Amino acid sequence: MDVLKDFKEKAASNLQTIIFAEGDDERIIRAAAEVEAEKIAKIIILAEAESIQKQAEEYGVDLSGIEIINPEKSEYIAEFTDEFYELRKHKGIAKEEAEKIVKDPLYFATMMIYTNKADGMVAGAANATGNVLRPAFQIVKTAEGISTVSSAIIMVLKDKSFGEDGVLVVSDCAVNPAPNSDQLAEIAITTADTTKRLLGFEPRVAMLSFSTMGSAKHENVDNVRNAVGIAHKNAPHLKIDGEMQADAALVESVGSRKAPGSEIAGKANVLIFPDLQSGNIGYKLVQRLAGADAVGPILQGLAAPINDLSRGCSVDDVVNLTAITAVQAQN
Ligand SMILES: CC(C)(COP(=O)(O)OP(=O)(O)OC[C@H]1O[C@@H](n2cnc3c(N)ncnc32)[C@H](O)[C@@H]1OP(=O)(O)O)[C@@H](O)C(=O)NCCC(=O)NCCS
Numbered sequence: 001m002d003v004l005k006d007f008k009e010k011a012a013s014n015l016q017t018i019i020f021a022e023g024d025d026e027r028i029i030r031a032a033a034e035v036e037a038e039k040i041a042k043i044i045i046l047a048e049a050e051s052i053q054k055q056a057e058e059y060g061v062d063l064s065g066i067e068i069i070n071p072e073k074s075e076y077i078a079e080f081t082d083e084f085y086e087l088r089k090h091k092g093i094a095k096e097e098a099e100k101i102v103k104d105p106l107y108f109a110t111m112m113i114y115t116n117k118a119d120g121m122v123a124g125a126a127n128a129t130g131n132v133l134r135p136a137f138q139i140v141k142t143a144e145g146i147s148t149v150s151s152a153i154i155m156v157l158k159d160k161s162f163g164e165d166g167v168l169v170v171s172d173c174a175v176n177p178a179p180n181s182d183q184l185a186e187i188a189i190t191t192a193d194t195t196k197r198l199l200g201f202e203p204r205v206a207m208l209s210f211s212t213m214g215s216a217k218h219e220n221v222d223n224v225r226n227a228v229g230i231a232h233k234n235a236p237h238l239k240i241d242g243e244m245q246a247d248a249a250l251v252e253s254v255g256s257r258k259a260p261g262s263e264i265a266g267k268a269n270v271l272i273f274p275d276l277q278s279g280n281i282g283y284k285l286v287q288r289l290a291g292a293d294a295v296g297p298i299l300q301g302l303a304a305p306i307n308d309l310s311r312g313c314s315v316d317d318v319v320n321l322t323a324i325t326a327v328q329a330q331n
């Protein structure tokens, strides 16, 4: 299974328009040229035309075929101001403030999605996650039936004995700092759905903790245990189990000792972290120490495909996340 190659091929089979909001970042410029050259998606990039062309020349990359829009001077500003004002006037926003906000590249790009001028968006190489999330929450909002937006990361490991032939989906590593049991259950169910949709394999979801099946007592453990109960009630068809430690989730011999009888222990291919501290730290440790590819964060539960990057991303990370965003946009 070469999931990253598969995403690129699927994206190329039905080209979507993806907008990059951070046109002054070298990795974004290089990735835009690569995505266009490999015909993974059609790219719109937000930048000042002269300045980005100068940068592209300096890097020796070709941006021909890529649409460049300067939000400050765009013909869409009046339309976006009116639309954004309508969306946010209940929060007491003034028209002048709305105009200033939609010129911000992250808001402008999100308005491009909202008004169907682009199919998906990738940002976060130069901006912290919260700055990418806020316009998404305010403008495109949540998909039907979703109350908590979260994120999934596809981890492609060197060791194929873990997860699904070396692929693990982990969540939530980017959005919810301290999810309660209801939110944790929703994160687990949504991540199982993302796994099935994007990767096609049957999710086996482990709800992680520092305790396995009652081995430790603490309110944080209770939060995870309650989430497992809620997830079972709300999605009885899904294979979800816990609470369990990471070794019990991933290693058969440990899983059978700590959680005998569990159909997930030792076989998990989806890991749900109990909170954002463990999730964000956990995925970065595996990425950096085990040399895994970490694609995402892929936002789940938004009404449109808008995805975040880590500021530590490489050009390859941007290209891979763009392919996934394009595949999401096809659905
Ligand atoms: C997501 C985040 C930016 C929102 O926090 P905030 O700026 O304090 O915003 P608020 O809580 O006031 O919410 C802003 C809006 O987003 C909505 N919202 C917040 N979290 C949400 C979630 N998880 N799902 C859906 N909607 C959400 C709120 O309902 C609100 O909507 P409204 O403005 O229409 O009323 C914040 O939770 C955050 O910073 N998360 C951590 C991001 C991060 O640093 N990750 C680590 C690196 S990847």
Ligand SMILES: CC(=O)OP(=O)(O)O
Residues within 6 Å of the ligand: 124, 127, 128, 129, 173, 174, 280, 296, 297, 309, 310, 311, 312
């Ligand atoms: C996902 C993430 O951790 O993003 P950043 O590195 O930009 O904070």
